[in-house]
Amino acid sequence: MAMLEVKDLEVYYGMIQAIKGISFEVNEGEVIALIGANGAGKTTTLHTITGLLQAKSGSIVFEGKDITKTPGYKIVSMGMAHVPEGRRVFANLSVYENLKLGAYTRKDKAEIAESIENVYKRFGRLKERRDQIAGTLSGGEQQMLAMGRALMSKPKIILMDEPSMGLSPLYVNEIFDIIKEISESGTTVLLIEQNAKKALAIADRAYVLETGKIVLSGDADQLMNDESIKKAYLGE
Amino acid sequence: MVDVMSFVSYLLNGISLGSVYAIIALGYTMVYGIAKMLNFAHGDVIMVGGYIVFVFVSTLGLPPLLGIFVAMILCTVLGVTIERVAYRPLRMASSPLAVLITAIGVSYLLQNLALLIFGANTKSFTSVVAIPPLKLADGQLTISGETMVTILVGIIVMVCLTLFVNKTKAGQAMLAVSEDKGAAQLMGINVNGTIALTFAIGSALAAVAGVLLCSAYPSLTPYTGAMPGIKAFVAAVFGGIGSIPGAMIGGILLGVIEIFGKAYISSQMADAIVFGVLIVVLLVKPTGILGRNIQEKV
Numbered sequence A: 001m002a003m004l005e006v007k008d009l010e011v012y013y014g015m016i017q018a019i020k021g022i023s024f025e026v027n028e029g030e031v032i033a034l035i036g037a038n039g040a041g042k043t044t045t046l047h048t049i050t051g052l053l054q055a056k057s058g059s060i061v062f063e064g065k066d067i068t069k070t071p072g073y074k075i076v077s078m079g080m081a082h083v084p085e086g087r088r089v090f091a092n093l094s095v096y097e098n099l100k101l102g103a104y105t106r107k108d109k110a111e112i113a114e115s116i117e118n119v120y121k122r123f124g125r126l127k128e129r130r131d132q133i134a135g136t137l138s139g140g141e142q143q144m145l146a147m148g149r150a151l152m153s154k155p156k157i158i159l160m161d162e163p164s165m166g167l168s169p170l171y172v173n174e175i176f177d178i179i180k181e182i183s184e185s186g187t188t189v190l191l192i193e194q195n196a197k198k199a200l201a202i203a204d205r206a207y208v209l210e211t212g213k214i215v216l217s218g219d220a221d222q223l224m225n226d227e228s229i230k231k232a233y234l235g236e
Numbered sequence B: 001m002v003d004v005m006s007f008v009s010y011l012l013n014g015i016s017l018g019s020v021y022a023i024i025a026l027g028y029t030m031v032y033g034i035a036k037m038l039n040f041a042h043g044d045v046i047m048v049g050g051y052i053v054f055v056f057v058s059t060l061g062l063p064p065l066l067g068i069f070v071a072m073i074l075c076t077v078l079g080v081t082i083e084r085v086a087y088r089p090l091r092m093a094s095s096p097l098a099v100l101i102t103a104i105g106v107s108y109l110l111q112n113l114a115l116l117i118f119g120a121n122t123k124s125f126t127s128v129v130a131i132p133p134l135k136l137a138d139g140q141l142t143i144s145g146e147t148m149v150t151i152l153v154g155i156i157v158m159v160c161l162t163l164f165v166n167k168t169k170a171g172q173a174m175l176a177v178s179e180d181k182g183a184a185q186l187m188g189i190n191v192n193g194t195i196a197l198t199f200a201i202g203s204a205l206a207a208v209a210g211v212l213l214c215s216a217y218p219s220l221t222p223y224t225g226a227m228p229g230i231k232a233f234v235a236a237v238f239g240g241i242g243s244i245p246g247a248m249i250g251g252i253l254l255g256v257i258e259i260f261g262k263a264y265i266s267s268q269m270a271d272a273i274v275f276g277v278l279i280v281v282l283l284v285k286p287t288g289i290l291g292r293n294i295q296e297k298v
Helices: A041-048 A070-077 A097-103 A107-121 A123-127 A139-151 A169-184 A196-202 A219-223 A225-234 B002-035 B042-059 B064-090 B096-118 B146-167 B171-179 B181-187 B191-216 B226-239 B243-263 B269-283
Strands: A004-013 A016-027 A031-035 A056-063 A080-083 A157-161 A188-193 A205-210 A213-219 B132-134 B142-143
Touching: A004 A219, A004 B269, A016 A041, A016 A056, A016 A205, A031 A041, A031 A169, A031 A196, A041 A080, A041 A157, A041 A188, A070 A080, A070 B132, A070 B181, A080 A139, A097 A107, A097 A139, A097 B171, A097 B181, A107 A139, A107 A157, A107 B142, A107 B171, A139 A157, A139 A169, A139 A196, A169 A188, A188 A196, A196 A219, A205 A219, A213 A219, A219 A225, B002 B042, B002 B142, B002 B171, B002 B191, B002 B226, B002 B243, B042 B064, B042 B096, B042 B191, B042 B226, B064 B191, B146 B171, B146 B191, B146 B243, B171 B181, B171 B191, B181 B191, B191 B226, B226 B243, B226 B269, B243 B269
Parallel strands: A031 A188, A031 A205, A080 A157, A157 A188
Antiparallel strands: A004 A016, A004 A056, A205 A213, B132 B142
């Protein structure tokens, strides 16, 4: 059984149908990439999974439980974290306060302190800037904070929305290295990226979205060599 | 010497009145910060608090502290109910004006309910403060018990609220929701619950403010809350709407300005001066004294 199973999902913005019946699954331990152009429905899909949007029909099953209608705030404690597009760190709070909020659903203070240390170990720059107001961090640092904050909930699966967007090439490489690390440490990853080349390089499998539908899916290596993908997304 | 004494006395009265404004303004500013709405019914919750204490203490003879406690509980229930019934269904409405107009409607509803139940006659409110006035400097300076208690309560409220927001999990959740509801939800924060909690705290504070206000100015009518409510709103804007320390500073400054205006310029002009100050502040610094510029999201 897949860890996360999305079936015949349809999502509307008012009258406009953004997701037109997509199905996909994520198995435990995998890195899955959802690729596609702007407006294909990638972000909408993630928002619907974590309850920021409501599905019109279809189902989302996480570890055997139907979470289609579960209020979003309850999904976090089930073991799912979401690093939103544009990072959305709490700009007026400090790095440390942001990380603490990431652990909002957890109770044990000693374990939370340990998790913060782990985040600092993984992201040295956040430790240096622990008391700095998050809004004053650079884009790359904010992305690290958003990822660290998501890790603070001890997720089994982490959903990442365009983590490399707007970052300098140096940071992009670093962010992808970190995603790899997160995956290797046992967390399942569902990744949305416009940078299809990088995404396919670290993914196990991928789904290609076009205007609300999945048009192609398969192993990442296989897709990387697919002629239509090369043309449309890899710029070759 | 006498002039210095009266100056000190005006200053203390100003700080005392300002503390009441600050306590009300905190409710305004917290609700604005988190729900991005102006709760114009907030002032009328003060009036309800006043009437509850009037009924329980002046009429039924309950001990004042117990009466205040009852008023805080009932006002909390009232505030949360208003939010749940009148505001929450409109939170997703396409126009933010809808909830603003609803708030004005709730304000009139509360005023008219009070009119229906208690009538239009002014009720004389018995002060809940039993402390005798303090006479200093050979009787040249008299500080009333109400003034002392109000300032003290103001300080306690401000300290407790600051600690609550900065040191507790619920307080941090409030800050998170006020910044970004979606991101807060992704942390596992119950956004609706947090907004309800904010209304609860604001309404409990309004009850406290109502009791303090009616103890210092002991006449109670269904419109008692309206003017202090508007002035506290001015104080909140003055200090920077959405900012908790801003509401405190704005409230106290406004109280001091009002009392000094009454004492040294003209008692008829005092309100005009208060609102004039608001206009000047908004012209010079549109975000208020401690207002932050809204951060652009990348």
